[in-house]
Amino acid sequence: MTAGDPRLARMNGRLLAAVPLAGSIVLAAPEIALAHGLVGREDLPIPKVVFAYAATAALVASFIALAVLWPRPRLEGRDERRVASLPRILDPLCGAIGVAIFALLVYAGFAGSQTATNNITPTFVFVIFWIGLPIASALFGDVFKAFNPWRAIARAFAAVATSVSRKELPAPMPYPAALGRWPAVAGILAFVWVELIDSARADPSHLAVLMLAYAAVQLVGMSLYGIEPWNRNGDAFAVYFGLFARISPLHWKGGAVTWRAPLSGLTTLDAPPGTVALMCAMIGSTSFDGFSAGETWGTLAPRMTDSLRDLGFAQSGALEVTFTIGLLVVVAVIAGCYRLGVRGMRDATGIEMSTDALAARFAHTLVPIALAYVVAHYFSLLAFQGQAIGYLSSDPLGSGANIFGTATATIDYSWVSATAIWYVQVAALLIGHIAGLVLAHDRALITFKDGPTATRSQYWMLVVMISFTSLGLWLLSSAS
Amino acid sequence: MAAPPLAHAGHWVVNLLYLAPVVLIVTMLAVSSHRDKRAEAAEKAAARTPDEPDSQ
Numbered sequence: 001m002t003a004g005d006p007r008l009a010r011m012n013g014r015l016l017a018a019v020p021l022a023g024s025i026v027l028a029a030p031e032i033a034l035a036h037g038l039v040g041r042e043d044l045p046i047p048k049v050v051f052a053y054a055a056t057a058a059l060v061a062s063f064i065a066l067a068v069l070w071p072r073p074r075l076e077g078r079d080e081r082r083v084a085s086l087p088r089i090l091d092p093l094c095g096a097i098g099v100a101i102f103a104l105l106v107y108a109g110f111a112g113s114q115t116a117t118n119n120i121t122p123t124f125v126f127v128i129f130w131i132g133l134p135i136a137s138a139l140f141g142d143v144f145k146a147f148n149p150w151r152a153i154a155r156a157f158a159a160v161a162t163s164v165s166r167k168e169l170p171a172p173m174p175y176p177a178a179l180g181r182w183p184a185v186a187g188i189l190a191f192v193w194v195e196l197i198d199s200a201r202a203d204p205s206h207l208a209v210l211m212l213a214y215a216a217v218q219l220v221g222m223s224l225y226g227i228e229p230w231n232r233n234g235d236a237f238a239v240y241f242g243l244f245a246r247i248s249p250l251h252w253k254g255g256a257v258t259w260r261a262p263l264s265g266l267t268t269l270d271a272p273p274g275t276v277a278l279m280c281a282m283i284g285s286t287s288f289d290g291f292s293a294g295e296t297w298g299t300l301a302p303r304m305t306d307s308l309r310d311l312g313f314a315q316s317g318a319l320e321v322t323f324t325i326g327l328l329v330v331v332a333v334i335a336g337c338y339r340l341g342v343r344g345m346r347d348a349t350g351i352e353m354s355t356d357a358l359a360a361r362f363a364h365t366l367v368p369i370a371l372a373y374v375v376a377h378y379f380s381l382l383a384f385q386g387q388a389i390g391y392l393s394s395d396p397l398g399s400g401a402n403i404f405g406t407a408t409a410t411i412d413y414s415w416v417s418a419t420a421i422w423y424v425q426v427a428a429l430l431i432g433h434i435a436g437l438v439l440a441h442d443r444a445l446i447t448f449k450d451g452p453t454a455t456r457s458q459y460w461m462l463v464v465m466i467s468f469t470s471l472g473l474w475l476l477s478s479a480s
Numbered sequence: 481m482a483a484p485p486l487a488h489a490g491h492w493v494v495n496l497l498y499l500a501p502v503v504l505i506v507t508m509l510a511v512s513s514h515r516d517k518r519a520e521a522a523e524k525a526a527a528r529t530p531d532e533p534d535s536q
Contacts, residue, residue, distance in 0.1 A: 049494065463506055466501050466502055466505055467502050470499065470502055473498065474498035
């Protein structure tokens with residue numbers, strides 16, 4: 001921000017005034033909230049709603065600090081520093097491990113116990129894979145790409161076919177530009193539907209069938225459009241984990257590891273059609289998971305289900321339709337909120353760019369928020385149910401085996417308290433949204449003609465960030 | 481019979497408290513934007529006045 005712009009100075013002054021104003025609400029709120037017993041098992045010193053006000057104050061303060069202290073882009077176009085070379089054997093080795101784990105999970109799904117807690121497949125898929133891998137990706141880079149079993153199979157097949165035929169394989173079709181990341185959007189929504197709505201989700205053999213079906217779709221996609229183009233756009237999990245990996249300072253490419261500024265990998269994200277929808281699906285699906293555990297949905301859902309049963313649906317079908325509608329509505333609300341913020345940015349600056357183009361240009365700012373939602377909503381699941389992998393790895397089929405001598409291990413529910421979990425959730429949401437603000441500010445500096453316009457453009461993105469933070473904290477606090 | 485909404489007002493009032501920061505910031509932005517537009521219009525009007533021919 002330049003000090004010479006009086007409008008900006010006035011606006012930032014007003015935003016600064018919001019910090020003590022939020023503080024005064026903080027002081028006024030405890031009586032109201034305590035009277036309604038908001039402080040539950042966590043034994044918190046202040047009501048949960050106060051955390052939303054404190055987070056708002058922190059976001060406003062971060063916004064002002066960025067406007068004053070961050071006058072030039074610092075993340076865009078940053079160089080990477082090579083830190084190590086990787087042995088050539090590592091890539092096929094990791095791929096082989098990925099294929100072996102995939103085969104074990106499918107086998108366990110069919111041949112193992114059909115009780116979900118006794119079979120490794122549901123815990124591995126829904127906890128280690130779905131929750132653990134995003135966190136690992138954000139810390140260590142794109143680990144999934146190395147272990148991706150479908151990519152490994154396709155690469156092995158291509159290598160063998162080339163060797164046998166002794167000539168280059170026919171070139172794949174060019175990936176359709178219009179298809180963009182829509183296959184990944186469909187894949188993520190389908191997985192979330194299975195995780196949250198499918199009545200047979202806990203059935204290991206059902207999961208194994210779905211895993212094989214997904215693998216088949218990926219192999220067809222890679223054979224049609226090429227391994228890397230399909231992985232970049234069509235493989236829902238490769239795209240999903242690859243997005244989180246861009247947060248990491250570690251970048252694995254071309255047989256080497258390079259070091260880059262954290263978050264800077266996101267600035268090189270391309271945004272073909274479907275990218276914004278993918279972000280909204282990621283945030284919206286996690287939001288719906290929280291929302292569906294709350295009192296509001298607990299009141300709404302039975303009414304909707306009853307109405308559907310009156311229309312002739314069976315009980316399980318009515319439940320699935322109800323929850324599907326809920327999921328899609330929450331994703332739409334997230335998309336609408338983001339679009340409003342982008343629209344506000346466009347109107348505030350008068351930039352000659354369509355709302356869609358501007359939304360795509362700032363889509364990468366939603367990635368840290370999606371990760372924050374994953375950590376905030378699933379940290380406790382990972383912390384507790386993740387321990388089950390200790391005994392399940394020794395007895396993956398639930399058949400009484402004890403391969404590594406850990407089959408009698410149990411889950412320690414006391415290693416992290418409910419209070420500590422709440423603080424982790426709040427910290428995750430806050431850090432994720434501040435990271436989103438940083439990325440948006442950095443991108444605004446190269447999108448708009450000058451610093452003051454860039455700062456003005458971000459007022460509505462600040463509203464988006466505060467909305468998502470408050471939504472996240474409300475969902476966490478209202479989950480029963 | 482379902483309880484009237486006011487009987488459980490405490491529940492949804494507490495939920496609405498989470499909306500307060502958003503409402504506060506949006507209100508401030510809207511007011512600020514409105515004032516800026518008015519100030520800009522006034523500045524433009526003031527700038528136009530000297531250009532008008534003062535002799536006929």
